[in-house]
Amino acid sequence: xxxxxxxxxxxxxxxxxxxxxxxxxxxxxxxxxxxxxxxxxxxxxxxxxxxxxxxxxxxxxxxxxxxxxxxxxxxxxxxxxxxxxxxxxxxxxxxxxxxxxxxxxxxxxxxxxxxxxxxxxxxxxxxxxxxxxxxxxxxxxxxxxxxxxxxxxxxxxxxxxxxxxxxxxxxxxxxxxxxxxxxxxxxxxxxxxxxxxxxxxxxxxxxxxxxxxxxxxxxxxxxxxxxxxxxxxxxxxxxxxxxxxxxxxxxxxx
Amino acid sequence: xxxxxxxxxxxxxxxxxxxxxxxxxxxxxxxxxxxxxxxxxxxxxxxxxxxxxxxxxxxxxxxxxxxxxxxxxxxxxxxxxxxxxxxxxxxxxxxxxxxxxxxxxxxxxxxxxxxxxxxxxxxxxxxxxxxxxxxxxxxxxxxxxxxxxxxxxxxxxxxxxxxxxxxxxxxxxxxxxxxxxxxxxxxxxxxxxxxxxxxxxxxxxxxxxxxxxxxxxxxxxxxxxxxxxxxxxxxxxxxxxxxxxxxxxxxxxxxxxxxxxxxxxxxxxxxxxxxxxxxxxxxxxxxxxxxxxxxxxxxxxxx
Numbered sequence: 001x002x003x004x005x006x007x008x009x010x011x012x013x014x015x016x017x018x019x020x021x022x023x024x025x026x027x028x029x030x031x032x033x034x035x036x037x038x039x040x041x042x043x044x045x046x047x048x049x050x051x052x053x054x055x056x057x058x059x060x061x062x063x064x065x066x067x068x069x070x071x072x073x074x075x076x077x078x079x080x081x082x083x084x085x086x087x088x089x090x091x092x093x094x095x096x097x098x099x100x101x102x103x104x105x106x107x108x109x110x111x112x113x114x115x116x117x118x119x120x121x122x123x124x125x126x127x128x129x130x131x132x133x134x135x136x137x138x139x140x141x142x143x144x145x146x147x148x149x150x151x152x153x154x155x156x157x158x159x160x161x162x163x164x165x166x167x168x169x170x171x172x173x174x175x176x177x178x179x180x181x182x183x184x185x186x187x188x189x190x191x192x193x194x195x196x197x198x199x200x201x202x203x204x205x206x207x208x209x210x211x212x213x214x215x216x217x218x219x220x221x222x223x224x225x226x227x228x229x230x231x232x233x234x235x236x237x238x239x240x241x242x243x244x245x246x247x248x249x250x251x252x253x254x
Numbered sequence: 255x256x257x258x259x260x261x262x263x264x265x266x267x268x269x270x271x272x273x274x275x276x277x278x279x280x281x282x283x284x285x286x287x288x289x290x291x292x293x294x295x296x297x298x299x300x301x302x303x304x305x306x307x308x309x310x311x312x313x314x315x316x317x318x319x320x321x322x323x324x325x326x327x328x329x330x331x332x333x334x335x336x337x338x339x340x341x342x343x344x345x346x347x348x349x350x351x352x353x354x355x356x357x358x359x360x361x362x363x364x365x366x367x368x369x370x371x372x373x374x375x376x377x378x379x380x381x382x383x384x385x386x387x388x389x390x391x392x393x394x395x396x397x398x399x400x401x402x403x404x405x406x407x408x409x410x411x412x413x414x415x416x417x418x419x420x421x422x423x424x425x426x427x428x429x430x431x432x433x434x435x436x437x438x439x440x441x442x443x444x445x446x447x448x449x450x451x452x453x454x455x456x457x458x459x460x461x462x463x464x465x466x467x468x469x470x471x472x473x474x475x476x477x478x479x480x481x482x483x484x485x486x487x488x489x490x491x492x493x494x495x496x497x498x499x500x501x502x503x504x505x506x507x508x509x510x511x512x513x514x515x516x517x518x519x520x521x522x523x524x525x526x527x528x529x530x531x532x533x534x535x536x537x538x539x540x541x542x543x544x545x546x547x548x549x550x551x552x553x554x555x556x557x
Contacts, residue, residue, distance in 0.1 A: 072437075115412060
């Protein structure tokens with residue numbers, strides 16, 4: 001069991017608000033790690049810190065022993081950390097196929113001139129990018145709508161497309177921010193199977209923010225609970241469920 | 255036919271030239287950056303060509319190289335514009351939207367005032383008697399025309415390449431593009447430089463075409479005119495700037511019989527076009543095509 005991601009005394013302040021306060025945890029390779037907590041607990045901020053979108057105020061983040069703290073988002077993505085967004089940030093005006101092709105950027109390297117002159121290297125690369133994009137579209141079940149613009153997809157399909165786009169990075173860690181939001185219960189069930197499936201297929205470590213408790217309990221190997229920016233519990237789902245601090249955060253004290 | 259070309263040659267070449275300048279705005283726009291710096295690089299390129307073409311220092315070069323001094327001028331203008339674009343682009347592209355537009359307008363103004371006051375640029379009078387490449391105005395189509403075809407080819411290819419996808423991803427959502435591994439600064443500067451090099455080369459081709467070059471070539475008015483080209487033509491496909499540039503460059507000439515009221519009609523066309531064709535002419539054509547395809551079935555085979 002190798003530790004893949006390690007957060008140590010991670011802090012992020014917005015003015016006087018401590019959105020993430022002294023959070024330390026470790027994520028082990030291959031696990032599905034759930035992040036739960038009431039609204040405004042700092043879950044998304046934590047994801048933003050891990051992907052470099054929000055600078056860390058204090059503390060360190062390490063991935064396979066390398067510091068992520070201070071790196072710009074594209075460098076972190078290049079190391080193999082892909083993510084989706086809570087409020088869906090697809091490239092709306094591009095087709096589903098293009099959305100997935102864009103994300104293969106870090107694994108390809110043809111520059112301006114090889115692209116313009118269609119050199120053999122760039123043709124080979126484009127072919128590879130194309131095949132991979134179709135493969136991923138089939139995996140997420142959108143292959144028959146590949147040329148449609150992302151903005152025309154339904155909510156659930158957009159969420160799946162976002163996962164597909166993140167997978168195109170060939171990540172080792174996948175951060176999913178509320179993947180089940182807005183899905184009906186059948187779709188949620190399908191999503192559980194889907195996440196398990198991609199973990200097996202791509203040898204992923206998955207971090208996931210989710211509000212839907214049955215889904216989290218069923219899917220996650222371990223769970224961390226955040227409340228007002230602080231980590232109040234980490235452990236397997238059954239223990240976390242019984243933890244008095246967690247019950248208090250969600251239901252209030254007796 | 256000869257008469258027609260003699261009379262309208264200047265206008266036709268100007269239409270192509272303006273289409274090229276409109277395209278120089280298209281590349282930054284492809285990566286979502288509203289840059290109005292093109293007139294600055296256009297003026298700079300023109301000065302490079304005018305200076306190489308007239309001052310004493312380059313006289314031996316001109317004698318030795320003959321007409322092939324002209325491609326050399328284009329190359330020099332392209333390189334100088336490109337280098338300046340990197341220097342200006344890196345700090346300026348930290349700004350977004352309207353702030354970037356303002357900064358690039360400021361750049362054009364700074365360059366204009368510098369050129370007004372330098373001796374080598376001929377001060378307020380400018381540079382006269384820039385050597386001609388061709389005898390007739392119409393013949394300049396042989397420089398601007400091939401460049402336009404080259405740029406259309408360039409746009410077509412870049413649209414389907416890895417770099418073009420990075421541009422479009424940044425246009426759609428810069429933050430998401432960053433999180434997907436694309437370095438936004440790098441590609442924004444690259445798009446800015448491509449536009450600048452094009453504007454510089456067009457400037458270098460225009461100095462011999464216009465015979466004279468002065469600080470009035472790169473002004474705020476020109477920034478707005480080029481912006482109108484892409485707004486009216488459309489900024490989402492390479493045909494937009496081509497259509498916008500050629501049509502709007504021709505409009506004042508076509509309306510010339512109306513004398514002074516032509517400027518009013520010019521303005522009215524701009525206003526109505528931007529209200530009823532928010533995606534420009536190219537966007538409107540695309541919508542009509544999509545509509546007919548949906549209505550009468552697709553002839554296009556899709557994968």
